[in-house]
Amino acid sequence: MADARHYHRLPSPLRMKRGGELLHAQLAYETWGTLSPHADNAVLILPGLSPGAHAASGPHDPSGGWWEAIIGPGKAIDTERWFVLCVNSLGSCKGSTGPASQDPATGKPYGIEFPELTLEDAANANQYLLDALGIARLACLVGCSMGGMTALAQMLLHPRCTRAHISISTAPQAQPFAIAIRSLQREAIRLDPNWNNGSYDDAHYPEAGMRIARKLGVITYRSALEWSGRFSRIRLDSDARDEDPFAFEFAVESYLEAHARRFVRSYDPNSYLYLSRASDWFDIAEYGGGSVAAGLKKICIEHALVIGVDTDILFPIEQQKAIADGLAEAGAQVDFVALDSPQGHDAFLVDTDRFGAEMRRFLDTLDTTGSVGV
Structure with a gap:
């Protein structure tokens, strides 16, 4: 599969968690690298609220991506080894269906007539894409910020969708601040x-x-x-x-x-x-009888890397520790990394040397099937 912008047509109607449906909805995504014959080397990246699917440059779009320093040949997420996908979230305006998209029923933008959106809806849409590509199980699911919450939802709603997970500066539930x-x-x-x-x-x-x-x-x-x-x-x-x-x-x-x-x-x-609003609504405790720990315990993965930043006031380091502890309780082998970067929540976008080093180390421990190597 070539490096280019792709659009995947989602099932129609697409039923939403809080009611309502979408007709002829689509997801925008980009890919780098080559999918292996057994489709076992796929790494899916879910970005934060504002970035699109263009995470890195490629032959069909040489412009720099939002994670250019992380993705590419010989980089932390090595596209000579991994087949990398980045998906623009359902509800966004960077190619996936969202409020700015045309409503087939009216021919006008949905606006606030767009159905109530949850991160679980975005997670389900991502899974439809993986199914269509013949990727039964990811080698690794990477989630940053809002994308990290969507990743948690996807692992809960679709057990065994991935063997490994990299959680970056995210949260199991929205906190009051x-x-x-x-x-x-x-x-x-x-x-x-x-x-x-x-x-x-x-x-x-x-x-x-x-x-x-x-x-x-x-x-x-x-x-x-x-x-x-x-x-x-x-x-x-x-x-x-x-x-x-x-x-x-x-x-x-x-x-x-x-x-x-x-x-x-x-x-x-x-x-x-x-x-x-979808970010505010997300709460993994809904799946654990009111307990974040119990909700996380339902996630089935083999290995995880959880990275947080001690100066992040939007997604505090305590929330990263809670994710790490919950995944460990669920049986995963977990590496928890607390970085002391002064750059707060945005550190994963700017302090790429240190984030990249941690991700490279983690991915290097995975064999081609996503299991932990010896």
Whole structure:
């Protein structure tokens, strides 16, 4: 299978966990490497909320991907050994069916008529793709941030879908701080008059709401330690400021604004709302009689690597430890790595040398069938 963007048509109708259905839905995905004759060398990567399926460059798209330093020949996830897939989540706006997609019944974008979305729905969609590709069992399932929660759901709903798992900066359930931040992000979008109850177009895009939502997110993606070390109290040049007495004065304000402006037109606001809420709803304790540990204990895998960052305030290191302990209780051989990176939740995107080294070490212990080597 060549390196290229692919689209997989999902079963129609696609039934959703909380009711409703989708007709003619699709998943966007990209692949790198070659699937072995026995289809036993597949590694599936599930990204966070905002990235698409383009995780790395390839012959059909030479542009750099969001995990370019990790995926490729001779890299941590070695495409000369593994057949690597990256899926854009159901509900996103990067090629998979989501609120910005056309509703076959109306010919218009779904908007907020899109069915209520859960990460379990995204997990089921991923499994349909694997089934269609003839991949009975993954060698490894990799989940980052929101994708890590989707990975947990997929392993619960589809036992033995993978032999090994790499869990990165994620959570078994949304905690109050993360819910509070995401709630404010959604409120900022919805209070923008251009949001218009989910009915907007390019000429009336809720840019102000999306800018504020993204700024809130970026603030939580990094740590206070990095903000201080990177910006301190550096002020902008006075001649670069507007006449507005409340114009940006500090370098950190200018950075957040530039980051937000780069993001806003590249992502659909309704998709942001749906996936944000799906992240809040996810709770593995639902599968364990109210207990996270009992829910995790139902996952059947052989080996796992759980990586967290001690400065991550969005998905605290305690949640990574809970995942590691739960998977170990379920019988998996688990490696737990707590990194001291100052870069907080975003460390897996920027501190790629250290994350890559841990993933390479872990994957090197797996034989071609995904079992732990001796």
